[in-house]
Amino acid sequence: MKKLFLTAAIVMGLGSLASCNGNNCKVEEDPQVDTLNVLLGEMYGYGVAGEMKSMNDSTFDKREFLAGLQMVLKMDESKSSYMQGVQMGSQVKGMLSQIKEREQVELSASKWFNAFKKAFMSDSAKNPSTYQMEVMRLMRELSQKSKAKDPRAIANKKNEERFTADSLANNPEVKKSEGGVYYKVIKEGNGKTFAKTDRIMVKYAGRHLDGKEFDSSKDKAVPMSAMGVIKGMGEMFQLMSPGAVYVLYIPGELAYGLDGSGPIEPNEMLIFDVETIGLEENKK
Numbered sequence: 001m002k003k004l005f006l007t008a009a010i011v012m013g014l015g016s017l018a019s020c021n022g023n024n025c026k027v028e029e030d031p032q033v034d035t036l037n038v039l040l041g042e043m044y045g046y047g048v049a050g051e052m053k054s055m056n057d058s059t060f061d062k063r064e065f066l067a068g069l070q071m072v073l074k075m076d077e078s079k080s081s082y083m084q085g086v087q088m089g090s091q092v093k094g095m096l097s098q099i100k101e102r103e104q105v106e107l108s109a110s111k112w113f114n115a116f117k118k119a120f121m122s123d124s125a126k127n128p129s130t131y132q133m134e135v136m137r138l139m140r141e142l143s144q145k146s147k148a149k150d151p152r153a154i155a156n157k158k159n160e161e162r163f164t165a166d167s168l169a170n171n172p173e174v175k176k177s178e179g180g181v182y183y184k185v186i187k188e189g190n191g192k193t194f195a196k197t198d199r200i201m202v203k204y205a206g207r208h209l210d211g212k213e214f215d216s217s218k219d220k221a222v223p224m225s226a227m228g229v230i231k232g233m234g235e236m237f238q239l240m241s242p243g244a245v246y247v248l249y250i251p252g253e254l255a256y257g258l259d260g261s262g263p264i265e266p267n268e269m270l271i272f273d274v275e276t277i278g279l280e281e282n283k284k
Helices: 007-018 031-055 062-073 078-104 111-119 127-149 151-168 232-235
Strands: 018-021 024-026 173-178 180-185 199-207 213-216 224-226 245-252 272-279
Touching: 024 232, 078 111, 078 127, 151 173, 213 272, 232 272
Parallel strands: none
Antiparallel strands: 018 024, 173 180, 180 245, 199 213, 199 224, 199 272, 245 272
């Protein structure tokens, strides 16, 4: 949900209504204060209601929302630690939801809490950064394992295997690189092959297996590098030289893998028409 913020003018106005001395601060009794309370309440009420209506969330319960809001507003200031726990709980719930949505890994809130409690209440202390690498490794492995079960990933892998067997594997015009990219040489270039760090001027067009184009340089050369493109294309740049024209058939695992990207689905094999013009000229 988007946060609603007080305007600077309102905040300044609130400050003028308070009379403070040291740690003692009270709001002066003034009819305008009551009016301001009502206006602020209605402003937020209509604003949040409008946001939730625009989100069209059928799971949103107004009564549950009010109960949670009232619990926090009625809380004594002496329970600030409890409030901090409530705030962190909301953040953690959001984090777990994001992991489920983005990585397709569903974690248990109760197991997370039990582990948190054990560490939080322990007399000993460990540096949390020591966990980071292992957390990232496990997250990546679990994410890939989960994404491999995506029906689109399974279907695209089968399409790749079928296309390879029918159109590439036994085609005398098609070669296969050491890394596993199939390619057809339309025209060989001249001179030395490009280095991994070279900035190359390239014309390209990317297509799905059905022939539909998803991206292209529109017959205009653009600067690219073997280090800044998908793995399969990066390998092929280093086999090409200025003036070369190749058709590349890049397996899904050497393209965008199980993650996919935009119009490119998980595990999708891609076809690229590539022409390497030459090295990018240094601009002074």
